[in-house]
Amino acid sequence: MSTPATTNPSRFGFASHLFCRECGATSELGATHVCAECFGPLEVGYDLPPLTTAAIEAGPPNIWRYASLLPVPPDVATAPSTEPGCTRLVRADHLARELGMGTLWVKDERANPTHSFKDRVVAVALAAAVEMGYKVLACPSTGNLANAVAAAAARAGVRSVVLIPADLEQQKIAATAIYGGTMVAVDGTYDDVNRLASELADEREDWAFVNVNVRPYYAEGSKTIGFEIAEQLGWRLPAQIVVPVASGAQLVKIDKAFRELISLGLVADTPYRVFGAQASGCAPVAAAFRAGHDVVQPVRPSTIAKSLAIGNPADGPYVLDVVRRTGGRVADVSDPEVVSAMRLLAVTEGIFGETAAGVTLGVLRRLLADGLLDPGAETVIINSGDGLKTLDALADGAADGDSAPAPIRPTLAAFRAFEDSLAAPDSP
Ligand SMILES: Cc1ncc(COP(=O)(O)O)c(C=O)c1O
Ligand SMILES: [Zn+2]
Numbered sequence: 001m002s003t004p005a006t007t008n009p010s011r012f013g014f015a016s017h018l019f020c021r022e023c024g025a026t027s028e029l030g031a032t033h034v035c036a037e038c039f040g041p042l043e044v045g046y047d048l049p050p051l052t053t054a055a056i057e058a059g060p061p062n063i064w065r066y067a068s069l070l071p072v073p074p075d076v077a078t079a080p081s082t083e084p085g086c087t088r089l090v091r092a093d094h095l096a097r098e099l100g101m102g103t104l105w106v107k108d109e110r111a112n113p114t115h116s117f118k119d120r121v122v123a124v125a126l127a128a129a130v131e132m133g134y135k136v137l138a139c140p141s142t143g144n145l146a147n148a149v150a151a152a153a154a155r156a157g158v159r160s161v162v163l164i165p166a167d168l169e170q171q172k173i174a175a176t177a178i179y180g181g182t183m184v185a186v187d188g189t190y191d192d193v194n195r196l197a198s199e200l201a202d203e204r205e206d207w208a209f210v211n212v213n214v215r216p217y218y219a220e221g222s223k224t225i226g227f228e229i230a231e232q233l234g235w236r237l238p239a240q241i242v243v244p245v246a247s248g249a250q251l252v253k254i255d256k257a258f259r260e261l262i263s264l265g266l267v268a269d270t271p272y273r274v275f276g277a278q279a280s281g282c283a284p285v286a287a288a289f290r291a292g293h294d295v296v297q298p299v300r301p302s303t304i305a306k307s308l309a310i311g312n313p314a315d316g317p318y319v320l321d322v323v324r325r326t327g328g329r330v331a332d333v334s335d336p337e338v339v340s341a342m343r344l345l346a347v348t349e350g351i352f353g354e355t356a357a358g359v360t361l362g363v364l365r366r367l368l369a370d371g372l373l374d375p376g377a378e379t380v381i382i383n384s385g386d387g388l389k390t391l392d393a394l395a396d397g398a399a400d401g402d403s404a405p406a407p408i409r410p411t412l413a414a415f416r417a418f419e420d421s422l423a424a425p426d427s428p
Contacts, residue, residue, distance in 0.1 A: 012029050012044075012071045012072065012073070012128065012131065013067060013068055013072055013073060014047055014048050014049055014069075015029055015044045015045070015046050015070075015071035016029070016045055017029060017045045018042040018043065018216055019042065019043055019045045020035035020038060020040040020041070020042055021040055021041050022038050022040030022041070023035060023040055025037045025038070026045070027042070029044075029071070030132065031132045031133075031134075031213065031214075033212070033213050033214070033215050041215070041314065043216055044216050044217065044220055048069070048263075050264075051068060051264050052266075053231070053266055056227075056231065056266075057231070060083070061086045062077075062086055063086075063120055063123060063221070064076055064083070065086075066224050069227065069257075069260060070221070070223070070224075071124070071128055071216075071217045072124060072128060072131075073127065079130070080155050080156050080157070081123045081126065081152065081155060081156065082112075082113035082114070082119050082122075082123060082148075082151055082152050083123075084112045084113055084119035084122075084123055085112070085119075085120055085224050086228065087108055087109050088107075088108045088111060089105050089106070089107050089228070089232040089380070090105065090106045090108050090349060091104075091105055092104045092105060092348070092349050094348040094349060095344070098344065099365065099368055099375070100368070101368070101375045101376075101379065102375065102376045102378065103378040103379070104378075104379050104380075104381070105238070105378075105379070105380045106345070106349060106351060106380075106382075106383050107228070107229055107381070107382050107383065108351055108353075108383050109382065109384045109385060110351075110352075110353070110386040113148075113151060114148045114151045114175065115144075115147070115175075115385060115386035116144035116148065116354075116384055116385035116389075117144075117225060117250065117382070117384045118148035119151070119152070120221040120222060120225065121145075121148075121210070121218045121220075121249075122137075122145070122148040122152045122210055122218070122221070123152060123221060124217055124218060124220055124221035125137075125208065125210035125214045125217055125218035125221065126153070126156055126158075126208075126210075128214060128218075129208035129210070129217075133206070134206050134207065134208035134214070135158065135159070135207075136158065136159045136160070136161060136204070136206060136207040136208065137149055137153040137158055137159070137160045137161075137208055138160065138161040138162065138163075138197070138200075138201075138204075138207045138208060138210070139163070139197070139210045139211055139212075140162075140163045140164075140193040140196070140197035140209070140212070141162055141190075141193075142164075142165070142168075142190050142246060142306055142309055142310065143164065143169060143172035143306060143307050143389070144307050144389070145162075145211065146162040146172065147175045147176050147389075149162050149181075149210060150162055150176045150178075150179035150180075150183070153179070153181055154179040154180060154181070159182070160179070160181030160182065161182045161184065161207065162181060162182070163184045163186055163193045163196060163197055164183065164185055164186065164193065165185075165186060165188060165189055165190050165192075165306075166185040166186060166187050166188075167306075168185075168306060169389060169390055169392055171388060171389040172389050172390075173185075175389060189300065189301060189309070189311060190301070190309055190310055190311070191310065191311050191312045194212075194310075194312075197209050197212050198212055201213040211249075215249075215314075219249040219252075219253055220253065221253075222249055222250045222252075222253035222254065222257075223253045223254070223256055223260070224257070225250065225253075225257070225382065226253065226254040226256070226258050227257050227261065229241070229254075229380055230257075230258065230261050230267050235261075235266060235267050236267050237258055237261075237262075237267055237272045238378045238380045239270070239272055239273065239377035239378045239379065240272065240328075240373060240378070240379040241274055241275065241379070241380045241381070242275045242277055242360050242364050242367075242373075242379070242381045242382070243275070243277065244276075244278075244308055244356045244359055244382060244384050245276040245277060245278050245285050245308065245313065245316075245330065246308040246313065246356075247313045247314045247315050247316075248276070248285060248313045248314070248315030248316050248319035249314070250384070251276050251315075251319050252315050252318045252319060252322055254274070255274050255322045255326065258272060271326075272326060273326045273373075274322050274323055274326045274328040275323065275328040275329055275331070275363065275367060275373065276289075276319050276328070276329070276330035276331075277330075277331065277332070277359045277360040277362070277364075278308060278330065278331070278332040278359065278363075279303035279304070279305040279308055279309075279332060279333065279334075279335065279338060279355075280332045280333060281302040281304075281305070281309075281334075281335060282299060282301035282302070282303050282305070282308060282310065282311060283299070283332035284296045284298060284299045284312070284313060284316060285316045285319050285320065285330050286330040286331055286332040287299075288316065288320060288330075289320060289329060289331075293320075294317060294320060295317060296312075296313060296317060296320070298311050298312035299311045304338060304339070304355050304390075305335070305338055305355040305356055305358070305359050306355070307356045307384075307385060307390075308359060329372055331363045331366055331367055331370075332359075333359060333363055333365075335393075337358075337362040337365075337366070338355055338358035338359050338393070339358060339393055339394065340358075341357070341359075341361035341362035341365060342355065342357060342358035342393070342394070344365075345357055345358075345361050345383070346387070351383055352386070352387035352388065353384075353386070354384070354385035354386055354389055354390040355393050356383075356384045356385050357383040357385065357387070358393075360381050360382055360383070360384070361381060364379070364381055
C-alpha cells in the first residue's frame with residue numbers, strides 16, 4: 001500500500017478518522033483505502049462542528065462552500081481547482097406534466113467544468129492527494145472521470161495518467177486528450193481497466209488513483225450533490241430521488257449528505273426514498289435488488305450507457321443498503337428506452353443529457369408505470385453528464401429526427417417547399 005508521506009490529520013478539516021464500512025475498525029486519516037483488519041473499504045468519519053446555513057451560504061459559489069463537511073484543508077478554496085458545483089436545480093414542469101407527476105426537479109450536472117458530476121469527486125480527491133504528498137493524479141475511467149482528472153491536473157499543474165477502455169466514445173477521448181496528460185487506452189472492459197489500476201496503485205507509490213487508493217476521500221465529493229439539492233430546495237429534503245448507478249458511490253454519498261444535514265439540524269428529518277438507475281445491459285445491482293440478495297454478482301457490460309458500464313460495482317452492496325433502508329428500489333431500462341428518455345428530457349426541458357441521464361429518466365418512467373414511485377411526491381432526478389459527449393448513442397438513427405436535415409437552397413421558395421414537406425400537423 002502506498003504511503004508517500006506522513007500526513008497531518010488537521011489538514012483534512014473536520015474529518016477525524018477513517019473507518020471500515022464492513023467491521024467498523026477505525027484508523028488514522030492517511031493514504032489507505034482498505035481495512036487492515038478485514039480488507040473492507042474505508043470511509044471518512046468526521047468530528048463536525050456546529051454549522052449554520054448562513055455560514056454555508058456565505059461561502060464561495062462552488063463545492064468549497066461545503067468544505068467543512070469534506071476531508072479537505074480549511075483553505076482549500078484558495079488552491080487552484082476547477083471549482084465545480086453550484087449547478088442548477090431545474091424545475092421540470094413540462095416533463096412532470098408529460099409523466100403525470102406533481103413536482104419534479106432535474107439536478108443538471110452539465111454545468112460543471114468538464115460537464116459531469118465527476119469534477120466534484122476529483123476536486124476533493126486532488127485536494128486530499130496533495131495533502132498526502134502524492135505527485136501524480138490518475139484513474140481508471142468509464143470516460144467522464146478521465147475528463148475531470150485530466151482537467152483538474154492541468155489546472156493544478158500536476159501530471160495526470162488516465163486509463164480507459166479502448167471502445168470509449170470519441171467525444172470523451174477528445175475531451176481528455178485536449179488537457180495534455182497521459183491517456184492509456186486498454187483493450188478490455190472497465191473492470192479490466194480497474195484491475196490494472198489497482199495493480200499499478202500498489203506499485204507506483206506517488207500516484208493517486210482517485211477512485212482506487214484515494215477512494216475514501218474522492219467519494220465524499222458526491223455528497224455535495226446532496227448538499228446542493230437541499231440548499232436549493234430552501235434547506236429541506238425531497239421525498240424521492242432517482243440516481244444513476246455505476247460503482248454506486250454517487251447514490252450512497254447523496255444519502256450520506258442527507259443524513260449529515262439532518263444530524264447537524266440544517267434540514268428537518270423528513271422521510272425520503274432513494275432509487276437507483278441502471279441500464280439493462282449492465283444491471284448487476286438491479287438484479288441483486290430484485291433477487292433480494294445482499295451481494296452483487298458481477299456481469300459483463302453491453303450497453304450504450306458506457307459511463308455506467310461497471311460490471312463489478314464497488315459500492316453495489318451499499319446501494320442495496322440505502323435503497324432498502326429508505327424504501328426505494330434499483331431498476332433498469334433497455335438501450336432504446338435510454339435514447340427515448342434522452343429525447344424526452346431534451347424536448348420537454350431543453351436539457352441534452354448523456355446516456356446516463358437517459359438511464360435515470362428511463363427508470364423514473366418505468367417506476368411510475370409500475371406504480372413503484374409516487375407521482376404526487378416531490379422528486380429529484382440527476383442528470384449527471386452532457387449529451388454532447390455521447391453523440392454515438394443518437395447517430396445510428398435509433399432516435400427519429402436526430403439526424404441533420406437535408407440542406408435547402410437559400411431562397412424563400414425553397415423554404416416554403418421545405419415547410420410544405422414537414423409532416424408535423426401543427427406546422428404553420
Ligand atoms: C455521467 C455519469 N453518471 C453517473 C455515474 C455513476 O457514478 P458512480 O460510479 O458514483 O455510481 C458515472 C460514473 O462514471 C457517470 O460518468
Ligand atoms: Zn474492516
